[in-house]
Amino acid sequence: MNKKTILAIDVGTGMIKVFAGSLQADGSVAILGSGAAPTAGYERGVITDINALTHSIRQAVDCVIMAVDSQATGSVYLGISGSSLVMQNSIGSIAPTTPAAATSQDVERACKAAIFAVADSDYENLHVFSAKESIAKPGAALEVEAHLISAPKVILQGLTQALANNGLNLNGIVASGIVAAETMKTEILNRPNNFVFMDIGAGTADFVIYVGGKLCFSASLPLGGDYITSDLMQGISVNRAHAEEIKRYYSRLSPDLRNQGVVLDCNDYGTTDKHISFDFLYDIIESRVDEIGAILYDSVKPLLDKHLSVSGQNLECIYLTGGLGTMPSMVSCIAKVFQIHTETVKPVQLADEYAHPANTVCYGIIRYGAKISASEPVTGGGNAWNVFIDKAKKLLKF
Ligand SMILES: Nc1ncnc2c1ncn2[C@@H]1O[C@H](COP(=O)(O)OP(=O)(O)OP(=O)(O)O)[C@@H](O)[C@H]1O
Numbered sequence: 110m111n112k113k114t115i116l117a118i119d120v121g122t123g124m125i126k127v128f129a130g131s132l133q134a135d136g137s138v139a140i141l142g143s144g145a146a147p148t149a150g151y152e153r154g155v156i157t158d159i160n161a162l163t164h165s166i167r168q169a170v171d172c173v174i175m176a177v178d179s180q181a182t183g184s185v186y187l188g189i190s191g192s193s194l195v196m197q198n199s200i201g202s203i204a205p206t207t208p209a210a211a212t213s214q215d216v217e218r219a220c221k222a223a224i225f226a227v228a229d230s231d232y233e234n235l236h237v238f239s240a241k242e243s244i245a246k247p248g249a250a251l252e253v254e255a256h257l258i259s260a261p262k263v264i265l266q267g268l269t270q271a272l273a274n275n276g277l278n279l280n281g282i283v284a285s286g287i288v289a290a291e292t293m294k295t296e297i298l299n300r301p302n303n304f305v306f307m308d309i310g311a312g313t314a315d316f317v318i319y320v321g322g323k324l325c326f327s328a329s330l331p332l333g334g335d336y337i338t339s340d341l342m343q344g345i346s347v348n349r350a351h352a353e354e355i356k357r358y359y360s361r362l363s364p365d366l367r368n369q370g371v372v373l374d375c376n377d378y379g380t381t382d383k384h385i386s387f388d389f390l391y392d393i394i395e396s397r398v399d400e401i402g403a404i405l406y407d408s409v410k411p412l413l414d415k416h417l418s419v420s421g422q423n424l425e426c427i428y429l430t431g432g433l434g435t436m437p438s439m440v441s442c443i444a445k446v447f448q449i450h451t452e453t454v455k456p457v458q459l460a461d462e463y464a465h466p467a468n469t470v471c472y473g474i475i476r477y478g479a480k481i482s483a484s485e486p487v488t489g490g491g492n493a494w495n496v497f498i499d500k501a502k503k504l505l506k507f
């Protein structure tokens with residue numbers, strides 16, 4: 110792979126997923142191959158064993174390197190989520206360059222002021238978005254409410270160092286939910302102004318709120334399909350892999366099978382006694398789906414109300430991705446609790462083999478990496494971390 114090749118690594122609770130792509134002349138990225146490996150050392154957004162996690166990442170990267178038949182890795186970007194990230198809003202206020210109107214440079218300066226207002230030397234800022242801009246009257250100060258996403262330096266540097274020790278030099282670490290939402294946002298036809306993007310995976314549910322077309326808040330909750338899998342493991346005494354299979358089998362069935370006396374053959378290699386009534390599976394799975402929907406509602410609704418009320422607007426749509434975002438009953442549960450149109454989205458620009466909602470984050474990371482690579486070719490020398498910090502600073506997004 111050459112320097113215009115981009116490697117995107119999505120650190121998920123269930124799997125590490127990797128895309129290798131090649132930057133095209135028009136700034137788009139062509140996917141060359143993908144790889145995956147089971148995750149170790151990372152649970153519901155918390156790094157529990159950095160060496161085990163590094164090993165899993167290296168395994169997944171080796172899969173993709175084999176798939177695209179190359180030894181070099183090009184530019185490497187890694188997405189993280191969960192409680193390793195801190196999401197917050199902060200106000201920055203500056204005097205505009207000219208009293209007539211605020212320019213994009215003014216907004217950029219105000220965002221920097223917002224970052225400084227909450228700066229903590231133990232944290233590194235990964236992304237900044239201008240959520241709301243206001244000037245009380247001509248000539249007055251420009252006030253920007255910025256949404257900031259940061260992560261502890263100890264985690265960023267620890268991951269960067271551990272991967273470098275394994276022969277993988279990172280060019281950047283990004284917030285998974287943010288890059289997924291920002292990428293899908295540009296690809297949704299007839300996109301509304303007020304919407305929520307949710308990536309619900311195995312252990313984390315990332316949500317991003319857009320009001321008036323602007324990203325105004327995001328968060329990551331420790332919720333996901335793993336809870337359903339664990340319930341099934343206990344409820345029908347099967348191992349994790351078997352419970353995963355049963356969950357996916359169930360999710361393809363119609364809820365109309367309920368109260369029909371249907372018994373499903375849920376046997377796998379080594380079992381003969383797993384003839385389970387549909388109603389029993391329904392009760393186990395749907396009670397957890399309802400609980401996840403209720404927690405999401407309790408977490409998202411107050412934030413939505415706060416940001417929508419300022420502009421007097423209404424929520425128009427919820428977009429779901431991630432593995433659990435494909436489950437029909439999860440989609441209808443979210444639609445029911447929020448009382449809003451909800452649909453599953455996936456990266457349709459990708460070839461069919463990659464265009465799955467669970468790949469949206471990986472797609473978002475590679476598109477993010479492509480944007481940086483297109484604007485600033487990767488230099489050969491220098492410390493990878495410093496190179497990343499310089500790029501991240503230049504890539505402040507407004
Ligand atoms: N068809 C399906 N029906 C129900 N659940 C599904 C289906 N496909 C995948 N899942 C579930 O989605 C989860 C995996 O999703 P995903 O790959 O997005 O998670 P992850 O990225 O590994 O984890 P996270 O982002 O939460 O850290 C698993 O719990 C899996 O069982």
Ligand SMILES: [Mg+2]
Nearest residue numbers: 121122310470
């Ligand atoms: Mg994920």
